Amino acid sequence: MTDLADALVDCDEETVLDLVRQRVDSGSAVPDIIAECNDGMSELGNRFEEGDAFIPDLMFAGMIMKKVTDELTPLVRQSGEAGSRKKLLIGTVKNDIHDIGKNLTAMIFQGSGFEVIDLGTDVPAEKFVAAIEEHHPDIVGLSLLLTTSRPSVRSTVEAITKAGFRDSVKICLGGAAADAVLAQETGCDFYGAGAIDTLKWAKTL
Template sequence: MANLTELAQALVELDEERVLELVEQKIGAGEPALNIIQECNAGMARIGERFEAGEYFLSELIFSGEILQNVMSKLEPLLVQAEKGDSRGTVVIGTVKGDIHDIGKNIVVTLLKGAGFDVVDLGVDVPTEAFVEKVRETGAKVLGMSALLSFTFPEMKTVIDALKAAGLRDQVTVIIGGAPCNEQVREFTGADYYAIDAVTGVNICRKVYG
């Protein structure tokens, strides 16, 4: 198991005061916001593992999410460098049913808006029908699905199967992301892309909308 940075470790220990102190130090030292986010992501991945191993419970998950919201409120001004002008296109995004994590998704949403996309954020614990309905309604060419808990992977596959059944699969590029996602998960779910991080996700959206 890879060693965690001091910031990631403080997050795993749910030491909110220390996390925010370290973030402030890093911002003060000119550390890029995305690097800080990557450290936090590593901590969140470890928290997800502890949850799945039964060492952490829902209350810890929710608290870790709250700490990250506070981190993001400090980082958001550094992330939003909106390119003004016409919208590049619409992206529908959400965290799949059974998962309440939104920090990774929120980072992607912030970066997408900064890059000039219209983002329809469905939130967390999103049922299959809501994804399908919103893709149909908006005509979006990109659907992003996020998960931090590996037992929700079948849910991603269910959404993609439902898009096929609705006759929408050919018109939408599906991107999945979240700490435990990888190429095998992409193959299992039938998604078009797996984004290793938020920046990759934004670049895929740029590519799709050309």
């Protein structure tokens, strides 16, 4: 792991933000900085699983990641006429409150010229459907971090289908509890392991 990932595992906010600024100043690409942070968050997750880290550690690291996201957002912000851009509607599925990866994905898409509508976390299927009706997105992104929330992916896709919107949107699934098999089984169009490969796919649409 890199010093940045280590500092995140240690929940050392000052060092994390210093290292992020150093990376930015030396010209590192935003996705590379995110990848380093991901390594730290995954390691923290492993430690949590093994009983060597606790909920407050995860929460604190989550707060630091929010500050990292704030730090990186201006670097990827791009202007562009709303209305002329492709739209991504994104949210974390019902019963799941994790939002760091969703926020990073939203930020990367915004920076690439997409209009992003973010529904937040713990989003019920009906809320996705209502937002599709209101915003007419090109892509719907579902974020899933908890294996126990896997049924929410299926019910969301089913609700979108039942409401008659399945043919008008592409659905992609991402997050640490998602995989290509789940995406296929639940009727999603794409599994995005990370924001960047999803962006590549989105640009081919």
